[in-house]
Every structure is written in C-alpha cells, then in structure tokens.
Amino acid sequence: MTDQSSTEATAEPVHSEDKLLPELVAHLRDNRTDLRQQWAERITQAHLLTSMTNQEVFSEATSVYDNYVEVLETGSVKALQHYARDLSERIIPRGVETHEVIGIVLLLRDVLARSLFEKYRDDFELLNHVLDAYEPAANRIANTVAVSFVEQRERVIRDQQDALLELSTPVLQVRERLLILPIIGVLDQDRAQQLTEQLLHGIRAHRAKLVVIDVTGVPNMDEAVANSLVDTVTASRLMGADVIITGLSSEIAQTLVTIGVDLSKMHTVGDLQGGIEEAERQLGFRVSKVPDAD
C-alpha cells in the first residue's frame, strides 16, 4: 500500500489505490449509521459481548467504527492502538474473552466487505481493486486490536501473579527462635525460589534456630518442587537453622517415594501441631496445661 504518497492525481489510472482509499473512506462515512447498526446486530446475533448491555455494545461499536475508518484514512494505527488498549482495560474486568474481541473485529470486517460488494457489484474489476486496498488495511486493524487486547490481558495476569506471590508466603514467629512457614497452594520453581529468599531473610531477622515448614496446603508435588524444597532446607541449614517439614499428605508421600525423591535427610513430622511440639522440645520449651484453667 502506498497511501502516504501524493494524492495529487494524474487522472489516467482510475483504479489506483491512492484514489480508492479516500473513496472507500467516504463510502464508510456516508453509510456510518447503517453499517454500524448492522454490525451491532451481528454482534448480538453471534452472542458476543454478552456481559455488556446493548447500549454499551453500541457505543463501543461506534468508537471502534470511527477508529476503523480513521485508520483506513490515515494509514496510522497509533490512535487505534491507544483506543484498543483503553478498551481492553475497560472490558477485561468484565470477563470479555479473547475470542469475543477477535470475533467482533472480524465481524466488522465482514460487514464492511459486504457493503463494498454491494456497492461495486456491477464492476467486478473495480471491486477487485477496492478489495486490494481494503483487505490489507482491515487485516492490519484486526491484528492491532487483537494484539492490544492480548497484551493488556497478559499484563493483568502478570500483575495478579506478582500480587499473589507477595501475599502467599508469610514467615511467622511462634516462639522465640522458632518460625513457621505455612505454604498454601501450588508451588512452582519461581515461588519456591521466592519463598526460600523470604525464609532466609526471616531466619536472619528473627535469629531463628528452627523453622517448621507446613505443606498441608500444597495439593501436589513433583520432582522439581520436592528438590527445591530440599534446597530450601539446605540453604536454611547453611544459615544455622534446622528445618522440620510437616503436613506431607499421603498422596504426596506416595508420589515422592514412587518418583524416587530422597527426603530421608529431612526431618518430617506428621502435622503442624506435631512439628511445633517437636520444635519446642528441641528448643527447650515445655508447654503445660494449667490445672483448672477455667
């Protein structure tokens, strides 16, 4: 496409793309109300954007339509990119899916293409030229919107992952020099790494001698995760703190033995209570019940 070249026309090549695009844009402007209406109807028919009201769909459709025409006119997707990012930011929290966004952009492409067929159906050659000009631009627009949406979505997911990482690993002191680290949820390499880091800093800050790591809340464990747990224990020992692991479920115990992970050098106790009691014993605490507590 050479739409940036001069539009000062030499009259002969009537079908030059330089002239066709402005013609196309004019057509889309003239039929704005009608085409937009058709598009919104097709969106509803296809059951897309069901989480939005018809009114919202219509107003977003208007904006997209105008942006669409502008891209065809100027050849620059900058404004559209910006708008698409905004749009994604607005609709992602409402649960709009990627296939819906791509679906509506493709629908617009179809609606506009149909209207072009309609307009130029008597002159097949001209129609071909019009489509030559229209298709690359339309594809570029669809691409831009889809990519913006997916990028925005990935950004949201990344932010959430970060937030989750922050939240998920408290290092708590339960007695003098005794820490507990309850792990809830799926452990992966990244999280195990981050957890180790927090634990080691916690050991130093609290001058801990013993750490109870409770994995009751970990649904499953593979070889990599088990090994990173072993690494956590080793690193803690280098800092002078011993580790007791509690809450290995029967499924995990079976898996670990089946896949041949060696946890025999680790100190494991059945449940968190047992782990804390064992730790207290090692640290020299004796917890006893006061008679007639009530």
Place this chain on the structure above:
Amino acid sequence: MPTDARAPSTPLPASILSQGPNLIVSIHAALDDEQLVRLQRDLLERVGRDRSSGILIDVAALDVLDSFAARTLADLAYMAQLRGARTVVVGIAPEVAMTLVRLGVRIPLTQTALDLEEGLEWLAT
C-alpha cells in the same frame, strides 16, 4: 594479623584470633584460591600450636562464596577434625546460601550457625 610462615606475598584479608580454646577467623574480603589455600594451611598450623579445640570462621563480610571456597572450608573442617578441633562456619548471608544451593554445592561436614554468638555457643557445648 595473619601469620604467614613461608609465602612472602601480601597479607591475607583475614584475621586469626585466639580466644580461650578456640580460634576465631574473620574473613574481611573475598579470598582468591591461593589465599584460601594459605588460610587453610595457616589455620591448621595454628590449631596444633595453640592446641585449639574449636575453629570459628566468620564469613559475614562475604557476598560471594564460590564452590572452591566452599570446598576448601569443608576440607578444612575435616582436616581440623583430624587434628582434634571442631569447625563452625558462621554468618552466611541469605544470598550466599541461595547461591551455594543453586550451584549445587553441599558443605557436608561443616557445622553452620547464624552468627558469632551462636557459633561460640555451639563450640562451648
């Protein structure tokens, strides 16, 4: 100040202090391989001369501990044990511990403790 019997090279950035039955080694800056070997030799000599029963090595000032250093410390602990002294390494920083583990370095025989105080306590038991 470091004792150095043979090598005429620069002084080690580490000090060996005698405190009661123990030798306290404080490493101030990263040691290269040659300096590590020298430290190992010096220490083993001192163990015999001072009739020490414990060695405490403080590495709190180090932000890197490579596999050779870790191996040398482990060897030292074993050698010192053969001469009748127990060794404890103290002050390994969290980042150093992470790196050591990630590199797959195990310091098998070496006892570790959080800091000087803890290390001395262990040596006293």
